[in-house]
Amino acid sequence: MVHQLCHKDFLDCKALSETLIKNRNKNENGETVNWMKIKVQRFQKNSQSIQYKYRYGEYFSSLNIFGRGRPAALVDILEPVSCYKSRLPISSAKKADLPALCKAAVIPREHQHFFRCLPSSKKKVETSIFM
Numbered sequence: 001m002v003h004q005l006c007h008k009d010f011l012d013c014k015a016l017s018e019t020l021i022k023n024r025n026k027n028e029n030g031e032t033v034n035w036m037k038i039k040v041q042r043f044q045k046n047s048q049s050i051q052y053k054y055r056y057g058e059y060f061s062s063l064n065i066f067g068r069g070r071p072a073a074l075v076d077i078l079e080p081v082s083c084y085k086s087r088l089p090i091s092s093a094k095k096a097d098l099p100a101l102c103k104a105a106v107i108p109r110e111h112q113h114f115f116r117c118l119p120s121s122k123k124k125v126e127t128s129i130f131m
Contacts, residue, residue, distance in 0.1 A: 007087045011080040021065045028062045087119050095120035
């Protein structure tokens with residue numbers, strides 16, 4: 001089953017993460033966490049820590065995401081906001097190629113209207129979503 005998403009369906013959780021997560025670097029033993037070497041992560045409901053392993057045969061280490069001491073009072077109800085206020089445009093060169101793809105039936109007929117209506121931009125380089 002395919003669920004179509006709109007630009008409003010993509011949420012920006014960065015502010016929420018920055019507000020809630022205070023510790024990303026030191027585990028409960030004071031050791032630095034090397035995120036690139038983690039093989040297994042375990043998250044438990046209603047827990048304030050992330051458990052992780054560097055190797056499959058070892059015990060889990062814990063990272064308290066709220067840091068040491070009492071957990072901060074949670075902000076009333078934080079809700080992530082939409083990442084985009086409007087649809088992201090494609091380059092005008094790509095937009096110019098779409099009619100030929102539609103005519104050659106590379107793009108199925110039921111999807112052609114969507115592709116023909118995509119917004120385009122005069123910029124040669126498209127906006128990156130990975131900023």
